[in-house]
Amino acid sequence: MSDLVPISITVNGRRYELEVEPRLLLVHLLREKLLLTGTHVGCDTSQCGACTVLLDGRSAKSCTVFAVQADGSEVVTIEGLERDGQLHPVQEGFWEEHGLQCGYCTPGMIVSVVDLLNENPNPTEAEIRAGISGNFCRCTGYQHIVKAAQYAAARMRGVSS
Amino acid sequence: MIPTKFAYRRAASIDEAIRLLQESGGEAKLLAGGHSLIPLMKLRLSEPALLIDIGRIPDLRGIRERDGLIEIGATTTHHELATSELLRRLAPVVSEAAAEIGDPQVRHRGTIGGSLAHADPAADLPAVMVAIDAEIHLKGPNGWRTVPAESFFQDLFTVDMQPDEVLAAVKFRPVWHAAYAKLHQRASHYAIVGVCAALAIENGTIRSARVAVTGASTHAQRLPNVEERLVGRQPTQAVIDEAASVAGDTLEDVNSDIHASEEYRRAMVKVFTRRALERAVARA
Ligand SMILES: Cc1cc2nc3c(=O)[nH]c(=O)nc-3n(C[C@H](O)[C@H](O)[C@H](O)COP(=O)(O)OP(=O)(O)OC[C@H]3O[C@@H](n4cnc5c(N)ncnc54)[C@H](O)[C@@H]3O)c2cc1C
Ligand code: FES
Numbered sequence: 552m553s554d555l556v557p558i559s560i561t562v563n564g565r566r567y568e569l570e571v572e573p574r575l576l577l578v579h580l581l582r583e584k585l586l587l588t589g590t591h592v593g594c595d596t597s598q599c600g601a602c603t604v605l606l607d608g609r610s611a612k613s614c615t616v617f618a619v620q621a622d623g624s625e626v627v628t629i630e631g632l633e634r635d636g637q638l639h640p641v642q643e644g645f646w647e648e649h650g651l652q653c654g655y656c657t658p659g660m661i662v663s664v665v666d667l668l669n670e671n672p673n674p675t676e677a678e679i680r681a682g683i684s685g686n687f688c689r690c691t692g693y694q695h696i697v698k699a700a701q702y703a704a705a706r707m708r709g710v711s712s
Numbered sequence: 713m714i715p716t717k718f719a720y721r722r723a724a725s726i727d728e729a730i731r732l733l734q735e736s737g738g739e740a741k742l743l744a745g746g747h748s749l750i751p752l753m754k755l756r757l758s759e760p761a762l763l764i765d766i767g768r769i770p771d772l773r774g775i776r777e778r779d780g781l782i783e784i785g786a787t788t789t790h791h792e793l794a795t796s797e798l799l800r801r802l803a804p805v806v807s808e809a810a811a812e813i814g815d816p817q818v819r820h821r822g823t824i825g826g827s828l829a830h831a832d833p834a835a836d837l838p839a840v841m842v843a844i845d846a847e848i849h850l851k852g853p854n855g856w857r858t859v860p861a862e863s864f865f866q867d868l869f870t871v872d873m874q875p876d877e878v879l880a881a882v883k884f885r886p887v888w889h890a891a892y893a894k895l896h897q898r899a900s901h902y903a904i905v906g907v908c909a910a911l912a913i914e915n916g917t918i919r920s921a922r923v924a925v926t927g928a929s930t931h932a933q934r935l936p937n938v939e940e941r942l943v944g945r946q947p948t949q950a951v952i953d954e955a956a957s958v959a960g961d962t963l964e965d966v967n968s969d970i971h972a973s974e975e976y977r978r979a980m981v982k983v984f985t986r987r988a989l990e991r992a993v994a995r996a
């Protein structure tokens with residue numbers, strides 16, 4: 552039995568043709584095969600959201616997806632958010648509003664906020680907190696993360712804050 | 713954490729999935745959203761030799777209305793349920809309950825079929841399906857079979873489904889006077905106690921009542937003594953309070969774990985039954 556399965560996957564706009572073991576998790580593909588170590592492993596038990604990426608446009612915990620399931624899919628990681636050296640407005644929000652301390656949760660947190668704002672460009676504070684409910688932060692107490700999301704929402708709607 | 717080795721096949725149709733299940737002689741498992749199965753495989757609590765991915769079978773996905781029934785394909789995600797215009801119009805309780813599952817990431821991947829087939833004692837949708845009297849449609853080597861949700865859920869992680877059957881869809885009639893009330897575990901959002909109440913109210917009288925609980929015991933089940941105290945009466949606060957006051961008294965094997973003791977769960981079954989009934993009535 553051949554153990555390897557061919558997959559084709561687009562990550563941050565670049566297409567890869569790979570052969571992978573079915574048990575390879577998407578997060579390990581990203582970190583260990585593609586060397587995109589911005590996506591973190593926190594709990595490894597589907598709880599903390601540190602491994603969150605966009606999978607076909609929607610946030611997903613990449614520690615709970617097999618790479619073979621992402622065959623033919625498009626993945627965006629934290630590395631894929633900036634454009635031509637310009638931070639994504641959500642990244643800028645985390646910078647301006649001090650949305651991180653140790654930074655461990657940050658890549659997943661930012662991707663979740665991007666997902667939220669894609670669906671809901673003008674969220675209430677409660678909607679922001681619900682939007683990041685799959686991401687745990689052990690440092691900030693979330694307050695500055697909420698502010699970062701509000702900053703980004705205003706920027707993306709073209710309102711200066 | 714790395715699962716044990718397994719082979720992977722992506723099924724193109726329901727029939728191919730059934731055939732692969734049969735050929736495997738019990739060594740295979742279906743993979744839908746993976747949000748119950750993959751965590752178990754990482755802990756090596758589940759070690760299937762073959763995973764049959766049903767995530768891309770077109771016939772298994774989507775929400776439709778047909779012949780007065782709402783039909784939801786098994787691999788429809790919780791997010792799709794939560795944001796469905798059709799469900800918000802014809803069965804808002806299903807959308808509301810799905811919107812309370814886990815977190816956004818879990819809702820983007822997890823599916824209704826996976827949730828029902830897995831039958832976690834703390835899962836939300838089983839209670840909703842029992843309360844709204846949904847039919848579970850299964851397909852196996854001998855064709856189709858329909859099971860009422862009420863008898864589908866049998867015990868802890870145990871449902872009326874054979875190893876070579878696929879849960880293809882659920883079907884139910886439109887339902888308005890229904891609500892789901894849940895006490896969630898703060899980290900995972902699984903139900904410590906969840907209660908779904910579905911009422912039919914005509915001319916100010918409760919014509920029928922189905923009330924189902926999850927999280928409290930081994931599996932989702934009805935609360936017959938609550939229902940009895942509602943049918944034929946007017947949906948007043950006094951009637952609701954009286955019915956809720958006996959909620960859970962018939963339950964055996966009430967869970968006691970790190971999240972909540974049996975005593976606390978029993979108390980919360982009453983509180984959340986009252987809330988579900990109040991909301992179902994307010995909607996009517
Ligand atoms: C962090 C976290 C929080 C969660 N919180 C909640 C919550 O609050 N409430 C809640 O209800 N759930 C919760 N869940 C569970 C989530 O809803 C799962 O998605 C769901 O229980 C399983 O669906 P799945 O599609 O992921 O199934 P999978 O994990 O792919 O499969 C689960 C089982 O069902 C079988 N199966 C799947 N589909 C079928 C089918 N069509 N026919 C026959 N067998 C099938 C599989 O073989 C497997 O044994 C949570 C999960 C996580 C990881
Ligand atoms: S590492 Fe994936 S959810 Fe924590």
Ligand code: FES
Pocket residue numbers: 650651652653654655656657687688689690691
């Ligand atoms: S900044 Fe440290 S975990 Fe969030």
